[in-house]
Each structure stands twice: as C-alpha cells, then as structure tokens.
Amino acid sequence: MLAPLPVRASAPMQRTLRVEASQFAYAPAVLEVNPGDTVTIELVSKDVVHGLYLDGYGVSVMADPGQTASLTFTADKAGSFRFRCNVTCGALHPFMIGKIQVGPNTWLIRAIALTVIAGLAMLVLRPKLAKPEAG
Amino acid sequence: MKRSELLSRILIISGILLVLAVPFAAQGTRAQGVIEIHGRMAETGGWNPSTFQAKAGVPIHLRLTSEDVMHGFAIGQSDTPVVDVLPGQMTEMTITFDKPGTYTFYCTRWCGPNHWRMRGKIEVSGDTLESPEPGTAPLYMNLNLEIDAAHPAVVTPVGIPDAQRGKQFSGLLPAAYQSPDYYRSQSPAQAFEDLRADPILVSLKDAEIWDLVAYVWQSNSTPEGVVEGKRLFAQNCAACHGETGGGNGVFSGKIQALAGKIPANFTDPALMLGAAPALLQGKMLRGGMGTGMPSWGPILTEQQTWDIISYLYTFQFKENIARWGK
Amino acid sequence: MRFELTRIPSVKTLLKNRWPQLLIWFAMLAGFLFAIQAGLFGTTVGNRNFGIVFVWIAWWAVLILVAVPFFGRGWCAVCPISLPGEWLQRGAIMAPPVKKPRWLNLRWPNKLRNIWLQNLTFTLVALFSSVILTTPKVTAIVLAAMFFLAIGMSLVFERRTFCRYICPVGGFIGLYAQAAPLELRVKDKQVCLTCKDKPCYNGTTVELRGSSQAGYGCPWDVFPGGLTKNTYCGLCMECLRTCPYDNIAVNARPFSADLAKPSTRMDEAFKAFIMLGAAMVYAGVFLGPWGTLKLAAYSVGTTAWSVYAVAFLGFIFVLLPASFLGAVWIGKVFSRVKTTLKKSFTALATALVPLGLMFWVAFSLSFVLTNAAYIVSSLSDPFGWGWNLFGGAAFPWQPMLTSVLVPLQTLVLVGGLLWTATTARKASLEVNISAVPVIVFSTAVTIAMLGLLL
Numbered sequence: 001m002l003a004p005l006p007v008r009a010s011a012p013m014q015r016t017l018r019v020e021a022s023q024f025a026y027a028p029a030v031l032e033v034n035p036g037d038t039v040t041i042e043l044v045s046k047d048v049v050h051g052l053y054l055d056g057y058g059v060s061v062m063a064d065p066g067q068t069a070s071l072t073f074t075a076d077k078a079g080s081f082r083f084r085c086n087v088t089c090g091a092l093h094p095f096m097i098g099k100i101q102v103g104p105n106t107w108l109i110r111a112i113a114l115t116v117i118a119g120l121a122m123l124v125l126r127p128k129l130a131k132p133e134a135g
Numbered sequence: 136m137k138r139s140e141l142l143s144r145i146l147i148i149s150g151i152l153l154v155l156a157v158p159f160a161a162q163g164t165r166a167q168g169v170i171e172i173h174g175r176m177a178e179t180g181g182w183n184p185s186t187f188q189a190k191a192g193v194p195i196h197l198r199l200t201s202e203d204v205m206h207g208f209a210i211g212q213s214d215t216p217v218v219d220v221l222p223g224q225m226t227e228m229t230i231t232f233d234k235p236g237t238y239t240f241y242c243t244r245w246c247g248p249n250h251w252r253m254r255g256k257i258e259v260s261g262d263t264l265e266s267p268e269p270g271t272a273p274l275y276m277n278l279n280l281e282i283d284a285a286h287p288a289v290v291t292p293v294g295i296p297d298a299q300r301g302k303q304f305s306g307l308l309p310a311a312y313q314s315p316d317y318y319r320s321q322s323p324a325q326a327f328e329d330l331r332a333d334p335i336l337v338s339l340k341d342a343e344i345w346d347l348v349a350y351v352w353q354s355n356s357t358p359e360g361v362v363e364g365k366r367l368f369a370q371n372c373a374a375c376h377g378e379t380g381g382g383n384g385v386f387s388g389k390i391q392a393l394a395g396k397i398p399a400n401f402t403d404p405a406l407m408l409g410a411a412p413a414l415l416q417g418k419m420l421r422g423g424m425g426t427g428m429p430s431w432g433p434i435l436t437e438q439q440t441w442d443i444i445s446y447l448y449t450f451q452f453k454e455n456i457a458r459w460g461k
Numbered sequence: 462m463r464f465e466l467t468r469i470p471s472v473k474t475l476l477k478n479r480w481p482q483l484l485i486w487f488a489m490l491a492g493f494l495f496a497i498q499a500g501l502f503g504t505t506v507g508n509r510n511f512g513i514v515f516v517w518i519a520w521w522a523v524l525i526l527v528a529v530p531f532f533g534r535g536w537c538a539v540c541p542i543s544l545p546g547e548w549l550q551r552g553a554i555m556a557p558p559v560k561k562p563r564w565l566n567l568r569w570p571n572k573l574r575n576i577w578l579q580n581l582t583f584t585l586v587a588l589f590s591s592v593i594l595t596t597p598k599v600t601a602i603v604l605a606a607m608f609f610l611a612i613g614m615s616l617v618f619e620r621r622t623f624c625r626y627i628c629p630v631g632g633f634i635g636l637y638a639q640a641a642p643l644e645l646r647v648k649d650k651q652v653c654l655t656c657k658d659k660p661c662y663n664g665t666t667v668e669l670r671g672s673s674q675a676g677y678g679c680p681w682d683v684f685p686g687g688l689t690k691n692t693y694c695g696l697c698m699e700c701l702r703t704c705p706y707d708n709i710a711v712n713a714r715p716f717s718a719d720l721a722k723p724s725t726r727m728d729e730a731f732k733a734f735i736m737l738g739a740a741m742v743y744a745g746v747f748l749g750p751w752g753t754l755k756l757a758a759y760s761v762g763t764t765a766w767s768v769y770a771v772a773f774l775g776f777i778f779v780l781l782p783a784s785f786l787g788a789v790w791i792g793k794v795f796s797r798v799k800t801t802l803k804k805s806f807t808a809l810a811t812a813l814v815p816l817g818l819m820f821w822v823a824f825s826l827s828f829v830l831t832n833a834a835y836i837v838s839s840l841s842d843p844f845g846w847g848w849n850l851f852g853g854a855a856f857p858w859q860p861m862l863t864s865v866l867v868p869l870q871t872l873v874l875v876g877g878l879l880w881t882a883t884t885a886r887k888a889s890l891e892v893n894i895s896a897v898p899v900i901v902f903s904t905a906v907t908i909a910m911l912g913l914l915l
Binding site (some may be wrong): 024027088093096099116123 | 751874908912
C-alpha cells in the first residue's frame with residue numbers, strides 16, 4: 001500500500017487549459033494533467049471579476065471579464081488539488097471550487113486501500129472483547 | 136437581594152447594553168464631511184448615493200465599499216487615480232475638483248452586462264465667475280453622419296492591407312488625403328474609392344491602393360495612442376466585443392438576448408471598412424438605442440476615443456508598432 | 462476506568478462557584494448578540510462579516526473539532542441562547558431568590574419527549590444551509606429566532622425545554638456526547654436511594670432559598686442519579702451545587718464509553734442517519750466541483766432547489782436508513798436468537814455515532830482550515846465598515862496547513878471506521894446478530910466520503 005503506484009510514464013509537456021469562471025463555478029471544473037507538465041491556465045471570467053487560487057501550490061491569478069488572465073506553473077506535485085476563487089464574487093464565493101488532478105489521485109487510492117484493509121481487519125480479526133461495564 | 140445577585144445583574148445588563156450600543160456609537164463618531172459610497176451591481180442598485188455635491192477647490196473625502204463583487208471607481212474625463220472597490224472592505228480617497236461642473240463617476244471593473252450603467256454624478260459648485268465652456272458637438276454631428284444607418288463597405292480588400300507597404304507610395308499621396316480632417320470624416324472604403332479615382336495613383340494596383348489607405352490610417356495615430364487604445368479596449372470593450380474584436384465577448388450572448396444581435400464585429404471588413412472614424416466616435420460617445428452599447432461620452436476624453444478608434448482599425452490593417460514611425 | 466476530575470480541589474471550586482461560569486456566559490452572550498448585530502447591520506459580504514465568520518467558521522470549528530469530541534455537551538454548558546430566558550424563569554442570575562417567580566412552568570407534552578423535533582430543526586437548517594451560511598442577515602435571523610424562542614419557551618414551560626427538545630445543535634451534540642471522554646455521574650447510587658428530597662432534580666428546599674447552598678433542579682430534566690449516558694446532560698453543574706451529599710462527580714473516561722450500551726431509540730437512530738447523510742451532502746455541495754449542485758442548493762424556491770431538497774431528504778431519510786436496514790437484516794438472517802428488527806436496527810445505528818462524528822470532523826477541517834484567515838480580519842473589522850480594531854483588518858485570505866489536511870482527513874475517516882466497526886461489533890453482541898453487513902456498509906460510506914473530500 002505504501003509502494004509507489006505503477007504510473008504510465010509520460011514525458012512532461014506544455015499544456016494550456018482554458019477555464020471559464022462564472023458565479024459560482026468553473027468550467028471545466030475538473031482538470032487533468034500529468035506530473036511535470038508546464039501548465040498554463042487561461043482564466044476567462046464570464047460575469048464578474050473572479051480569481052483562481054491553487055491549493056498545494058499557492059499560486060493564483062485574477063481575471064476581469066473581457067481580459068483573459070494566464071497562470072503558468074510546473075505541476076511538480078502529484079495528486080489532487082482544489083482550486084478556488086480568491087476574489088469575493090458574491091454569496092457562494094467561498095464554495096466556488098474546482099479540482100486539478102496531477103497524475104492519478106494517489107492519495108485517494110491509498111486512502112481507499114487503507115479503508116478497505118481496515119474494514120476487512122475488523123471483519124476478520126477476533127480480539128477478545130471485554131464485556132461492557134455494568135451501569 | 137444578595138450582593139452577588141446585584142453584581143451579576145449589573146454586569147450582565149451593562150455588558151449587554153454596551154455590546155448593543157457599539158454599532159450605533161460607531162455611526163455617530165463617523166467623521167464629518169466624509170461621503171461613504173456603497174457599490175452594488177447595477178441590477179441591484181448601483182452606487183449609493185449616486186449623486187452628491189462638492190465645492191470646487193475643497194477636498195472631498197470618500198469611503199468606498201462594495202456590497203457584492205469587486206468594483207472599481209474612477210471619474211470620467213479626469214486623471215483622478217482609479218481605485219478598486221472591494222467587497223466588505225473600505226477604500227479611502229481624497230479628491231479635489233478644480234473646476235465646477237457635473238462630473239461622472241463610474242465603475243471600472245466589469246461586474247455584469249450592466250456594468251456600464253453603474254455610474255453617478257458629482258455636482259461641483261464654484262465661485263468662479265467664468266462661464267462654463269460651451270460643450271463642443273461631436274464630429275459626427277458636424278458632418279451630419281447618420282450613425283445608426285448601415286454602412287457596409289462597398290469594396291473590400293483581398294488580403295490584409297499593410298501600412299508599411301503603403302508607405303513606399305506615400306510620396307505620391309496628395310496633401311489633401313493626409314489631413315486629420317480627411318481621415319476622421321472618411322471611411323476606409325470611401326478613401327479607397329477616392330484614391331482609386333485619383334489620376335496620380337492610377338498606376339497602382341488595388342492591393343497597393345489599400346496599402347496606401349492603411350498607411351493614411353496609420354499616420355493619423357501614434358504608437359503610444361494605439362497602445363493606449365488597446366489598453367482601453369481591453370478594459371472597456373472586450374467584455375462585449377471580444378478580446379479579438381470578433382463581437383464574441385463574454386457578454387455577447389446577453390447582448391444578443393437583449394438587442395437581437397451580437398456586438399459589432401470589428402474583424403468584419405464589410406462593417407469596419409465602411410465606418411469612418413467620426414462614425415465610430417459617434418457610436419462610442421452616444422451609445423446604443425437599445426443595442427446595449429454604452430454611451431462613453433461622459434467617461435472618455437476625446438483623445439481616448441481617437442486612440443481606441445486607431446486600435447480598432449488594427450483589426451483590419453496590419454500594424455507593426457515596433458517597426459512603425461521609422 | 463474513570464478519573465474523577467472533581468477530586469482536584471481547584472477543579473471542584475471552579476465548577477461549583479457560580480462566578481467563573483457567569484463570566485464565561487457573559488462573554489458568550491456578548492459575542493452572540495454582537496454576531497446578531499453584525500449580521501443585521503454589517504456588510505452583506507459574508508466573509509467580511511463577524512456574524513458569518515465567527516459563527517460558521519470560528520464557533521463551528523471549536524464546536525466540532527474540540528468541544529464535542531473532547532467535552533461532549535461542553536458547549537451546552539456555556540451556550541448563551543438559554544440564558545436570559547432561564548434567568549427570567551428563575552427570577553435570578555445567581556443562586557435561587559427567596560421569592561420564586563410565577564411562570565407557567567408547563568410540562569413538555571409526552572408525545573414530544575424525544576428528539577424528533579430536533580431532527581426536524583436540524584434538517585431544516587441543513588436544507589437551507591447554503592443560504593444561511595452565506596447571508597449575514599439570514600444567519601442573524603436564525604440566531605435571533607432561536608434566542609427569542611428559547612426565552613419564550615422558558616416562560617411557558619419548565620426547565621430548558623428549548624435546549625432539550627428544540628435546539629438543532631443540541632440534537633447532534635447529545636448524540637455525539639456519548640463518544641466523549643468526559644462525563645458527569647453520581648459517585649454512589651446507594652446514596653441517591655436514601656436521599657429524600659432529591660434536590661439535584663427538584664431544586665433545593667424553600668428554607669435554603671436565599672442562601673449560598675441554594676440551587677436549582679436540573680434544567681435538562683435529567684435525574685443525575687439515573688444518568689448512565691451523556692446524551693441529555695448539559696453539564697450545567699447545577700446538581701454539583703445542590704447535592705447535599707457531595708455525590709456528584711465529573712469524570713474523565715475513555716472515549717466511546719457510552720456506546721458500549723447500544724441505543725433502543727428510533728429518534729436517536731435517525732439522528733445518526735441525518736448527521737451521516739448531511740455530512741456527505743455538505744462535502745459534495747460545498748467542497749465539490751459541481752456548480753450546478755451548489756446553485757440548486759442555494760436557489761431556494763426554484764425547481765432545481767425542489768429537486769435538490771427531495772434528493773437531500775430522500776438520501777438522509779430513505780436511502781441511508783433503508784440500506785442500513787438491509788445490512789442489519791442480512792446480519793440478522795444468520796442469527797439463531799430472535800431479536801426484533803427494530804431492536805437490532807437501533808442497536809446497530811449506535812455504531813454510526815463515531816463515524817458520523819468523524820465525517821463531520823473531516824468535512825469541517827477542510828472548510829475551517831481554508832477560511833480560518835477570515836477570523837483575523839473579522840476580529841478587526843467585524844461589520845466590514847473599514848474598522849481596524851486590532852490591526853488585522855487587511856490580513857489576507859490564505860488557506861492554512863494545506864499539506865496536512867489530506868493526511869489528517871484520511872486519518873480521521875479511517876480512524877472513524879475502525880471506531881465504528883468496533884462499536885458495531887460490541888452492539889451486535891448485545892442483539893446477537895452479525896455485524897458484518899454493517900461493517901461493510903460503514904466501509905462503503907467511508908470510501909464515498911473519502912472520494913468526496915480528497
């Protein structure tokens with residue numbers, strides 16, 4: 001479970017992804033890139049000023065409607081990261097969220113494996129259960 | 136009653152009264168002479184207050200905040216710095232108006248298709264005895280241009296006219312065509328027809344005449360002007376007209392629903408080459424008759440309108456700003 | 462295995478003396494009223510409003526990450542909502558006055574002496590949470606409504622009927638308090654048997670009124686001598702003050718002690734499903750990338766919202782309980798001893814208590830760590846009016862501890878599963894059915910929650 005997952009080795013490439021931001025969602029909301037890619041996100045705001053802040057990387061960008069903004073970074077951290085709006089854009093602003101998958105979501109896969117093992121352990125192991133205390 | 140009971144009651148009641156008094160006390164201690172303006176998207180109220188008074192020469196202190204999304208604040212036709220107006224936060228600024236008059240303040244960050252309606256007025260009164268300057272009528276009025284009439288270009292070029300190529304023929308160009316008055320009152324298509332008909336240029340091919348037209352257009356603007364025009368376009372026009380001028384900006388769908396057609400496509404030669412600068416300026420200043428086109432009259436200075444217009448023509452004519460002017 | 466905290470003299474004094482409690486109450490009441498004011502008069506921008514930030518980020522974080530897991534109903538001990546009503550009802554803030562005021566003091570009707578109303582109020586809050594959590598005025602109205610309702614109920618009914626039977630928070634705090642490592646119990650039941658007046662429940666006698674030994678009967682309508690679970694004891698410490706035999710103790714104990722005795726109540730079982738389901742829905746709606754879902758949850762009154770409401774209610778009231786019932790039934794099929802399905806269902810639903818708690822902890826960690834920075838700015842500028850009381854008004858928004866979040870959530874959820882499975886096994890022994898299907902069910906929902914959060 002702790003061993004590295006087999007990953008399709010792919011050469012890092014340059015990717016440009018166009019993301020439209022509107023109250024209160026990104027489109028597309030889920031992006032997929034490979035680890036090592038140089039990713040450029042082009043943020044297109046469709047109604048008011050929106051931002052995009054990437055968890056885990058700490059980079060961000062802001063776009064006015066009519067002025068596409070670019071954010072370029074190297075996806076050197078693998079896993080699943082949420083990105084969020086960092087310019088207050090209305091009531092549901094704190095919940096304006098998207099996700100970027102850099103490679104497979106290894107943490108989730110491992111967590112699920114751990115969960116399954118835990119469940120199985122509880123089904124299989126038979127420790128001596130102390131009788132519940134009276135009163 | 137017991138002392139502890141009395142003490143506890145005093146504590147609770149005075150504490151509660153103190154807490155309840157906080158917001159009201161705060162309102163009372165607000166400094167005199169400060170004008171607090173709350174901004175909302177135009178659909179839900181716009182600026183509040185939307186008009187206020189000032190005196191020429193007397194500084195006014197403004198506190199600006201937004202109640203929904205990010206806005207901006209600027210004063211039309213003025214070089215007062217532009218400030219951001221942030222949701223739930225206060226921006227403070229001080230302005231002094233030198234001349235009396237009515238000034239327009241407006242939002243500088245697109246906040247929906249009705250962003251341009253988010254405007255207000257400042258009435259500045261003064262003691263100066265000089266009478267206010269009479270406003271000058273925009274050029275299209277003096278030229279009697281029908282700015283709402285369709286203006287398709289009768290002839291359009293094959294390929295993209297290149298001002299740099301046209302420059303080589305500039306020596307042949309009669310002086311009449313080089314004046315700003317000519318440029319402003321003619322559409323490129325009209326200019327093509329005039330040049331085509333001129334006996335001096337009869338030896339030039341059509342494409343070369345178009346290049347010459349492009350050169351005339353280019354020589355009526357400066358590199359700085361075009362760069363400024365591009366900046367103003369991005370800030371004010373691209374949201375509807377598209378970042379590449381194709382009439383496909385992020386609000387074009389809403390404009391279509393409102394007006395029955397999308398915003399003007401500046402990449403369309405038939406449309407653009409049939410429009411004279413004065414006509415474009417007229418549309419820009421007056422705005423739209425239900426088309427959703429804002430009236431930029433109170434906001435842009437005359438130079439700014441010419442700058443934007445010189446940028447608009449770059450969608451039709453090849454510009455190489457770096458090489459230019461040599 | 463218990464450690465009596467009240468054996469320590471300073472602890473006992475702190476809890477018995479009315480002043481420390483009063484000072485905390487004062488702070489909470491002031492903060493609560495301030496939050497309502499901020500919500501009503503302050504900026505409409507949620508993340509710059511003290512009302513939103515201090516209720517849904519600061520208070521919620523402390524409640525679900527600290528108070529409930531470690532102190533059970535500890536929040537109820539300091540909650541300000543019941544206070545003015547109770548002070549009016551009692552006619553005093555401190556010890557009982559000589560003359561008791563004459564309010565109606567009605568007994569709460571028998572049919573409503575359960576937590577079904579609390580299930581309803583929590584479900585309503587959860588259903589409208591997108592609007593409540595993001596609109597300062599609505600938060601203020603909800604808080605004010607609870608406040609005035611509590612006051613009104615104190616003048617009509619006896620004791621703290623709002624807290625015990627209506628409060629949406631109390632419903633789940635009580636349920637999860639069973640898992641906490643803190644309890645209030647009597648030291649020796651025999652002493653209670655010989656006690657005539659039972660002032661812990663009835664209040665001290667008339668003769669003592671006006672003296673420092675005077676105290677009130679349990680406002681939670683609980684007889685301390687009969688307390689075996691934390692579920693309904695609000696840790697108000699009144700019985701600690703009234704017991705003439707010093708027979709009340711506050712103990713530290715292992716986690717999960719009350720869960721060894723499975724519940725037999727359907728209202729508590731459904732509370733467990735409501736909480737489990739709501740945590741999953743919140744993870745999807747608030748933390749997921751699905752904009753349509755968020756808008757549907759927010760746009761109250763539209764068709765989209767009606768669809769969302771039906772789906773939400775269906776999930777927590779039908780889908781989850783029905784599939785759990787299926788798991789219980791399968792476990793029962795292979796058992797030899799005849800236990801009723803209802804008894805097996807309620808007993809095994811007890812096992813969902815730790816899982817639900819951990820689901821809420823995992824969900825809240827994400828929400829809180831992402832937005833905790835607003836606590837600093839809203840302390841300095843609570844109304845969004847441009848104040849800067851402590852210099853922190855311009856503190857920038859910045860998610861915190863992001864590298865730690867995902868491992869922490871995993872630990873919490875897997876730990877919750879292990880905890881729940883252990884509880885399920887204990888409960889299944891009591892009702893003689895197999896815990897296997899329930900453990901499978903718990904594993905499945907844990908995987909779903911991981912998928913939603915990670």
